Amino acid sequence: MPEIEIRDLCKSFGDKTILDHVNLSVEKGDVYGVLGLSGAGKSTLVRCINGLEIPDKGEIYYQGELLCSSTKRIEKSKRTKIAMIFQQFNLLEQTNVLNNVILALEIAKIGDKKSRQEKALACLRRVGLEEKAKEYPSSLSGGQKQRVAIARALALEPEVILSDEATSALDPETTQSILSLLKQLNHELGITIVMISHQLGVIESICNKVAILDQAKVVEQGDLSDVFLNPKTDIARSLIYADHVHTALNEHHFIRLLFDGNADEPLIANIVQQCSLLVSVVYASTKVIDGKVYGQTVIKRPKEKEDQEKLKKYLHLHHVEFEEVKSLGME
Numbered sequence: 001m002p003e004i005e006i007r008d009l010c011k012s013f014g015d016k017t018i019l020d021h022v023n024l025s026v027e028k029g030d031v032y033g034v035l036g037l038s039g040a041g042k043s044t045l046v047r048c049i050n051g052l053e054i055p056d057k058g059e060i061y062y063q064g065e066l067l068c069s070s071t072k073r074i075e076k077s078k079r080t081k082i083a084m085i086f087q088q089f090n091l092l093e094q095t096n097v098l099n100n101v102i103l104a105l106e107i108a109k110i111g112d113k114k115s116r117q118e119k120a121l122a123c124l125r126r127v128g129l130e131e132k133a134k135e136y137p138s139s140l141s142g143g144q145k146q147r148v149a150i151a152r153a154l155a156l157e158p159e160v161i162l163s164d165e166a167t168s169a170l171d172p173e174t175t176q177s178i179l180s181l182l183k184q185l186n187h188e189l190g191i192t193i194v195m196i197s198h199q200l201g202v203i204e205s206i207c208n209k210v211a212i213l214d215q216a217k218v219v220e221q222g223d224l225s226d227v228f229l230n231p232k233t234d235i236a237r238s239l240i241y242a243d244h245v246h247t248a249l250n251e252h253h254f255i256r257l258l259f260d261g262n263a264d265e266p267l268i269a270n271i272v273q274q275c276s277l278l279v280s281v282v283y284a285s286t287k288v289i290d291g292k293v294y295g296q297t298v299i300k301r302p303k304e305k306e307d308q309e310k311l312k313k314y315l316h317l318h319h320v321e322f323e324e325v326k327s328l329g330m331e
Contacts, residue, residue, distance in 0.1 A: 001063065001064045002025045002026055002027055002028075002061070002064075003026050003027060003028040003029075003030070003062070003063060003159070003160060003192045004024075004025075004026040004049065004060065004061070004062055004067075004160065004192070004194070005024070005025050005026070005060070005061040006022055006023060006024040006025075006045075006049075006058070006059075006060050006061075007023055007058055007059045007060075007061070008021050008022075008023060008057065008058040008059070009021070009022040009023070009045070009048060009055050009057070009058035009059075009060065010022075010055060010056045010057035010058055011041075011044055011048060011053060011055050011056050012056055017216045018041045018044045018216055019041045019044055019045055019048070019055070019216050020041075020215075020216035020217045021058075021217070022041075022045060022058070022213075022216075022217070022218050023218065024211055024218065024221065026192060026194060026209075027192075028159075028190070028192055029186070029190055029192060030192055030193070030208060030209055031182070031183065031186050031192075031193045031195060031206050031207045031208055031209075032192075032193070032194050032195065032207060032208075032209045032210070032211070033195045033196075033197065033202075033203035033206075033207035033209065033210040033211070033224065034046070034194065034195065034196045034197070034210070034211050034213060035197060035198070035200065035203050035210055035211070035212050035213070035239060036198060036212060036213035036214055036235075036239075037198055037214070037235070037239075038198055040198075040213040040214055040215065040216070041213050041216045042164075042165075042196045042197075042198070042213055043164055043165070043196060045196070045213070046084070046162045046164050046194060046196050047164075048060065048068075049067075049082065049162060049194065050074070050079075050082055050084050050162055051068055051073060051074035051079065054068075054070060054073070055068075055069065055070050056070055057070055058070070062078060062081070062082070062160075079108075080108050080110075080156040080157070080158065081156075081158055081159045081160065082158060082159070082160045082161075082162065083153035083154070083156055083158035083160070083161050083162070084153065084161070084162040084163075084164065085146065085149045085150055085153055085161065085162070085163050085164070085166045086149070086164055086165075086166065087164060087165040087166060087168050087169050088169065089137075089142075089145040089146055089148070089149045090149065091137040091145055091148060091149065092137070093136065093137050093138055094136075095136070096133065096134050096135060096136050097124065097129065097132050097133050097134070097135055097136070097137065097140070097148050098117070098120055098121065098124065098133040098134065100137070100148055100152060101120035101123055101124060101148065101151050101152045101155050102116045102117060102120045102155075103152070104152045104153070104155045104156055105119060105120065105155050105156070108156055110155075110156070119155055120133075120151070120155055121133060123151040123152070123154045123155045124148070124151050126151065126154060126185075127147040127148075127150050127151045127154070127181060128147065128181075129144060129147050129148060129151065132144065132148075141174070142169055142170050142171075142174060143170055143174035143177055143178060146166060146167070146170065146178050147178070147181065149166075150178075150181065150182070150185075154185070158191065159191065159192060160191065160192045160193070160194065161182070161185070161191055161192070161193050161194070162193075162194050162196070163182065163193060163194065163195045163196060163197075164196045165196055165197060165198070166178065166195075167179065167197070167199075167202055168197070168198075168199070175202065176205065179202065179205045179206045182195075182206060183206050193206075195207055200239050200240060203224070204224065204228070204287045207224050208223065208224055209221070209222065209223055209224055210222070210223075210224045210227050210228075212227070212233070212235060212236050212239065214233070214235040219233045219235060219236065220232060220233055220236050225260070225292075225294045228240060228287065228294060228296075229258045229259075229260060229294060229296060230258070253300075253301040253324060253325070254282060254298050254299065254300060254301055254324070254325045255298070255299050255300075255301050255311070255322055255323070255324055255325075256296055256297075256298045256322060256323050256324075256325055257296060257297045257298075257299065257315070257320055257321070257322050258295075258296050258320075258321040258322065258323075259286070259293065259294060259295040259296065259297075260294060260321060267297070267318075267320065268281065268297065268299075270318075271311065271314060274314065275307075275310050275311060275314050277302060277307055277310065277311060279299050279300075280299060280300040281297060281298070281299055282298045282299060282300060283296075283297070283298040284296070284297040284298070285297075298325075301324065
């Protein structure tokens with residue numbers, strides 16, 4: 001049974017369609033990425049999940065029960081199970097770090113004053129900020145502010161955390177530290193995470209599954225490794241190739257080599273040595289996903305028919321998955 005299931009979700013603002021019959025299924029323990037360009041509908045989707053927006057049509061289910069729809073609002077008892085962290089942290093500047101975390105417990109009316117303080121301190125300890133409890137947000141770095149926001153979310157003991165571009169305002173090093181923290185919480189506490197981002201690197205760093213939103217619709221979804229290795233739509237190819245190889249190269253034909261879980265072999269060097277072919281590499285990328293190395297290398301297809309056949313025979317013989325493509329950007 002999915003932890004979160006979205007069925008036929010639609011949302012418009014005036015004449016503009018933001019979500020167009022969106023269907024998603026997030027399993028318990030997933031770190032599920034929702035990737036897309038600005039304006040694709042990502043933030044509206046996550047705001048529908050937590051009840052900040054009411055869908056025009058469709059339903060959202062949580063652990064098999066209807067969570068919300070166009071006619072049903074999220075029950076108070078379910079709100080604490082789905083926490084959210086935002087890009088701008090949303091901390092109260094006039095109160096200290098500890099009280100920012102305690103505030104979530106006060107609003108939810110959980111515990112008494114002593115137990116709230118103990119739980120808040122424990123949450124700050126988990127995110128590595130216990131020593132900052134008495135400081136104010138203005139004295140913290142962006143990464144520290146986001147850790148406070150994560151501690152505030154953890155105080156409610158959620159089963160799902162929704163992250164809406166939570167690392168977009170951070171520098172790359174701090175982003176990685178926040179992503180590592182979220183991954184750690186996923187592993188240690190079993191928290192399901194829905195990660196909204198326009199940055200492919202963020203999704204690749206933490207997620208095991210991904211959906212790509214484009215112009216209000218889900219155009220691709222599935223295991224991250226499958227979508228990463230075999231993008232089928234223009235927008236997916238554009239995001240994955242990240243504009244590495246546009247322009248004049250599009251007049252060539254290419255061969256895309258795929259590495260499904262094992263990218264350690266010196267394949268290009270072997271092709272050069274064993275096939276006596278000069279290989280022109282246009283694009284290459286490898287990622288570690290769930291402890292396995294996945295990747296792809298795009299090379300120019302040899303001009304001579306004989307060399308083309310020699311290369312294909314070698315790839316078949318060594319069980320290397322490949323495909324011929326005419327261009328690497330929009331086809």
